[in-house]
Amino acid sequence: MDRKDVATALEEVAVLLELKGENPFKVRAYQQAARAVLSLESDLEDLVADGSVHKVKGIGKTIAAHIVEMVRTGRLEYLHELVNAFPAGLLELLQIQGLGPKKVKTLYDELGITNLGELEYACQENRLVALKGFGAKTQARVLTGIENLKKYRGRFLWAEVEPAALELLERIEACPDVRRAALAGSFRRRKEVVKDLDMVAVSSAPAKVTAYLKDLAMVDALTGGADNKLTFRLDSGLNVDLRLVSAEAFPFALQHMTGSKDHNTQLRQRAKTRGWKLNEYGLFDYDGQSRPVTDEGGLYGLLDLPFIPPELREGLGEIEAAEGGDLPVLVEAGDLRGLFHVHSNFSDGGLSLPEIVEECRKLGYEYVGLSDHSRTAAYAGGLSVDDLERQFAEIEALRERVPDFGLFWGIESDILTDGSLDYPDEVLARFDFVIASVHSNFSLPEPQMTTRLIRAVQNPFTTILGHPTGRLLLAREPYAVDLSAVLDAAVESGTLVEINANPHRLDLDWRELRRAARKGLKMVICPDAHSARGLGDARYGLYIARKGWLTKADLVNCVDRDETARLLREMKSGRARPGGNGA
Numbered sequence: 001m002d003r004k005d006v007a008t009a010l011e012e013v014a015v016l017l018e019l020k021g022e023n024p025f026k027v028r029a030y031q032q033a034a035r036a037v038l039s040l041e042s043d044l045e046d047l048v049a050d051g052s053v054h055k056v057k058g059i060g061k062t063i064a065a066h067i068v069e070m071v072r073t074g075r076l077e078y079l080h081e082l083v084n085a086f087p088a089g090l091l092e093l094l095q096i097q098g099l100g101p102k103k104v105k106t107l108y109d110e111l112g113i114t115n116l117g118e119l120e121y122a123c124q125e126n127r128l129v130a131l132k133g134f135g136a137k138t139q140a141r142v143l144t145g146i147e148n149l150k151k152y153r154g155r156f157l158w159a160e161v162e163p164a165a166l167e168l169l170e171r172i173e174a175c176p177d178v179r180r181a182a183l184a185g186s187f188r189r190r191k192e193v194v195k196d197l198d199m200v201a202v203s204s205a206p207a208k209v210t211a212y213l214k215d216l217a218m219v220d221a222l223t224g225g226a227d228n229k230l231t232f233r234l235d236s237g238l239n240v241d242l243r244l245v246s247a248e249a250f251p252f253a254l255q256h257m258t259g260s261k262d263h264n265t266q267l268r269q270r271a272k273t274r275g276w277k278l279n280e281y282g283l284f285d286y287d288g289q290s291r292p293v294t295d296e297g298g299l300y301g302l303l304d305l306p307f308i309p310p311e312l313r314e315g316l317g318e319i320e321a322a323e324g325g326d327l328p329v330l331v332e333a334g335d336l337r338g339l340f341h342v343h344s345n346f347s348d349g350g351l352s353l354p355e356i357v358e359e360c361r362k363l364g365y366e367y368v369g370l371s372d373h374s375r376t377a378a379y380a381g382g383l384s385v386d387d388l389e390r391q392f393a394e395i396e397a398l399r400e401r402v403p404d405f406g407l408f409w410g411i412e413s414d415i416l417t418d419g420s421l422d423y424p425d426e427v428l429a430r431f432d433f434v435i436a437s438v439h440s441n442f443s444l445p446e447p448q449m450t451t452r453l454i455r456a457v458q459n460p461f462t463t464i465l466g467h468p469t470g471r472l473l474l475a476r477e478p479y480a481v482d483l484s485a486v487l488d489a490a491v492e493s494g495t496l497v498e499i500n501a502n503p504h505r506l507d508l509d510w511r512e513l514r515r516a517a518r519k520g521l522k523m524v525i526c527p528d529a530h531s532a533r534g535l536g537d538a539r540y541g542l543y544i545a546r547k548g549w550l551t552k553a554d555l556v557n558c559v560d561r562d563e564t565a566r567l568l569r570e571m572k573s574g575r576a577r578p579g580g581n582g583a
Contacts, residue, residue, distance in 0.1 A: 262315025
């Protein structure tokens with residue numbers, strides 16, 4: 001288990017202890033230890049090997065023993081015991097937005113609720129209204145949370161599916177009776193949430209492929225299938241549809257299985273106007289003969305179209321754009337020169353400032369924009385003015401040590417309810433850049449939330465609007481806001497807008513990105529990283545940017561270090577802002 005896995009396990013212990021009603025000091029000890037593990041500058045395995053884990057501030061001997069056990073065995077028996085101490089359905093209640101361990105414990109102790117169904121029934125019977133610590137409003141929010149949880153069952157974040165999808169592809173490609181295989185469906189189109197996984201493979205031996213799948217450890221069960229269509233479930237719960245086809249049909253099947261439905265309908269209609277028939281088996285002419293192609297590019301070429309990237313195949317004008325030669329040259333991974341929105345261990349990040357620089361250099365970036373939480377975010381270790389002084393001094397020293405790397409000092413400043421930022425102007429003026437984000441009061445009425453965000457983007461110290469709609473995929477809907485009005489205000493003021501690359505956010509939504517670019521809005525891909533692994537989340541933002549038709553010209557972090565420094569200076573001085581007045 002790595003540092004993040006160990007910290008997560010310690011946090012889970014803290015939650016379960018709180019649910020159990022343990023001493024608050026014991027709960028806080030595990031919470032503190034989790035933060036200490038994330039903040040380690042030394043290698044965790046080295047600390048375990050030399051027996052010095054218990055010397056780390058915030059980690060006592062008992063928890064140190066737990067950490068040793070996890071690093072050496074990959075599991076924690078104490079956590080396993082705690083999980084088994086509760087009805088299985090009770091832990092599911094913790095997934096409901098707004099229900100923490102204390103409230104779940106109250107539901108269990110006072111009403112005997114042990115699962116989602118019992119809770120929903122209790123809400124329908126208004127049993128939470130008179131319950132201490134709840135009331136009518138809380139009951140209504142719980143019901144909404146239950147609805148969301150049920151709605152999202154059987155759906156997975158793209159990033160959650162990726163490891164299993166790539167492993168399965170590798171396994172199927174290794175099957176002796178498969179000549180070629182590819183991923184398809186919404187996963188290949190890089191939808192932010194997927195329901196299942198579609199695959200296409202070249203094989204003439206479905207029975208042997210079926211037998212091969214049965215022997216794969218990651219395959220939980222074969223759930224159906226006939227002839228060349230196999231369906232099975234992975235041990236993660238993800239359902240898979242595998243289509244076996246001939247080598248000649250592979251490009252057509254791959255295009256068909258990739259979709260989307262609307263894109264395919266438009267392609268079939270285009271073939272029909274030429275007197276042809278297009279389906280997953282081929283493109284058939286008047287005589288019923290399929291025209292041979294070697295890849296999808298050849299298929300699109302037969303229909304007088306350039307290759308259309310899978311991300312764009314949503315039936316949203318991509319065929320018309322391709323026909324008119326107006327398909328964008330989509331941003332590529334190599335276009336990203338640096339990152340913004342990276343948290344350090346000054347607030348709730350797991351890396352020190354030197355570690356962040358080192359990791360970013362390893363990833364090939366030229367610069368990084370550091371932005372810890374501001375003082376209002378006390379729950380995330382938000383920085384006081386004194387903390388800022390210490391951080392600035394460390395940044396200045398680090399800049400001298402790495403003069404060939406760009407290190408920009410920023411802050412993620414909370415947008416308060418009235419739209420103001422939570423430091424005085426003289427403090428905000430010191431930063432190279434400021435990310436303004438909403439972290440509280442998500443349920444404001446739409447007019448009030450819209451005014452709040454517009455005021456924030458119009459603040460002369462705001463450089464970037466962070467995670468603009470506040471959504472958490474499969475957990476929390478975007479807050480009510482007139483997004484178009486907010487983006488118009490950002491264009492007018494020259495404020496950048498974040499594409500938050502955390503796979504739980506991916507905010508702005510890709511459906512909004514194309515409209516935003518048409519307005520002239522400049523955007524920036526931000527990993528919102530709290531760890532070394534989190535820095536890698538930038539690629540998820542890149543995928544969403546591509547799905548939103550963005551080119552490198554739409555993204556500020558596709559320029560080099562010197563140009564970025566110049567841009568930040570000009571934005572700070574108010575002389576110019578990209579896409580806004582004076583640009």
